[in-house]
Amino acid sequence: MENMFRLMGSEDFSDRRRSIWVNGPVIIGAGPSGxxxxACLRDEGVPFVVLERAECIASLWQKRTYDRLKLHLPKKVCQLPKMPFPEDYPEYPTKRQFIDYLESYATRFNINPQFNECVQSARYDKTSGLWRIKTSSSSATSVSEMEYICRWLVVATGENAERVVPEIDGLTTEFNGEVIHSCEYKSGEKYRGKSVLVVGCGNSGMEVSLDLANHDANPSMVVRSSVHVLPREVLGKSSFEISMMLMKWLPLWLVDKLLLILAWLILGNLIKYGLKRPKMGPMELKVVTGKTPVLDIGAMEKIRSGQVDIVPGIKRFSRNHVELVDGQILDLDAVVLATGYRSNVPSWLQESDMFSKNGFPKSPFPNAWKGKSGLYAAGFTRKGMAGASADAVNIAKDIGNVWREETKRVQKIRTRVGHRRCISIA
Structure with missing residues (x-):
């Protein structure tokens, strides 16, 4: 690659340890944020290297999502900087369409990640003022190690890098049925006629339950805590767009009150189905905790009709059934853990100023994108693609400004040296 050269080691790719100087930032993660x-760095004229542990871009979308998935928000708030979605795409693009968009995006901006590079550690060397990123990659015959050295490090591994698997009494030791995380779920076709417990009532839990019901399975969804459910659209207009528009003119508490009135008019009283709303309004909850309200795309109809049962928390699993906290016992064939994801940053980034132990930046939005010593974070705003895009623009401009100033300084030095040589020769 034109933007990096070898510091140590030979051209023999059998070497176990090589060090590479990157003439620009290293971006860790080839998802939408990375x-x-x-793309924004390319537009600023700054070279870069993207490291990705999988063998493809957007591995979460390509490998860990179910078949029927669509974007829950309108395409115009999910597009990345400098390239809108194709005009013929629907308002809510499908999983395949979104992946095609991302692949076209990478092609357009000549983004060629270093695939199968799993970051083991990244630390800032105070002596040299540089970041040192150690990676490992494996093939059928060997395991190689690499160290990338750079001035700037962009963490773009995202909020959903690792799945969360809760410890539930008896689930792994006694239950005989199938247990999968929602990232492994593809379709309800194989569960036709079977009793499936979906653990979790977020957007993934609701959509998996809906898909199971559509395939004539018998899904039950565990709802342990309160949850906000909003219609995805109101009179053809996205609930998200309505809330963003209202927040420009009205206080947050009033926006929440109006959203809940609309939700009640469209979805009805959810309490009688076992769905309690939090005391904090949906938008306030999003701002304070980052917890996104569920956008209904059909699950509520299945809940009202009884095709999806709402059940309380789990007490324990045994061979072929689950005992709930209210004493109910359900016979089960399978369990889908729609229990979400977490950041994995603390497992490899050796830094404590910018990131908290939960893997998120300590500073709140909109100041979470920049740390110290050339460290940046993209896609940790809990504001979806729009937040990731804002981070990308800010990061590229910040690095680009330094890059241009230093380029000018080097050019001036070269000009002076050349001028002195001319005088000496004369």
Missing amino acids: LATA
């Missing part, structure tokens, strides 16, 4: 940052 791609957006790379």
Whole structure:
């Protein structure tokens, strides 16, 4: 690659340890956040290297999502910087359409990640003022190690890098049925006629339950805590767009009150189905905790009709059934853990100023994108693609400004040296 050269080691790729100097930032993660940052850096004329542990871009979308998935928000708030979605795409693009968009995006901005590079550690060397990123990659015959050295490090591994698997009494030791995380779920076709417990009532839990019901399975969904459910659209207009528009003119508490009135008019009283709303309004909850309200795309109809049962928390699993906290016992064939994801940053980034132990930046939005010593974060705003795009633009401009100033300084030095040589020769 034109933007990096070898410091140590030979051209023999059998070497176990090589060090590479990157003439620009290293971006860790080739998901939407990493791609957006790379595209903005390309536009600023700054070289970069993208490291990705999988063998493809957007591995979460390509490998860990179910078949029927669509974007829950309108395409115009999910597009990445400098390239809108194709005009013929629907308002809510499908999983395949979104992946095609991301692949076209990478091609357009000439983004070629280093695939199968799993970051083991990243630390800032105070002596040299540089970041040192150690990676490992494996093939059928060997395991190689690499160290990338750079001035700037962009963490773009995202909010959903690792799945969360809760410890539930008896689930792994006694239950005989199938247990999968929602990232492994593809379709309800194989569960036709079977009793499936979906653990979790977020957007994934609701959509998996809906898909199971559509395939004539018998899903039950565990709802342990309160949850906000909003219609995805109101009179053809996105609930998200309505809330964003209202927040420009009205206080947050009033926006929440109006959203809940609309939700009650469209979805009805959810309490009688076992769905309690939090005391804090949906938008306030999003701002304070980052917890996104569920956008209904059909699950509520299945709940009202009884095709999806709402059940309380789990007490324990045994061979072929589950005992709930209210004493109910359900016979089960399978369990889908729609229990979400978490950041994995603390497992490899050796830094404590910018990131908290939960893997998120300590500073709140909109100041979470920049740390110290050339460290940046893209896609940790809990504001979806729009937040990731804003991060990418800010990061690229910040690095680009330094890059241009230093380029000018080097050019001036070269000009002076050349001028002195001319005088000496004369």
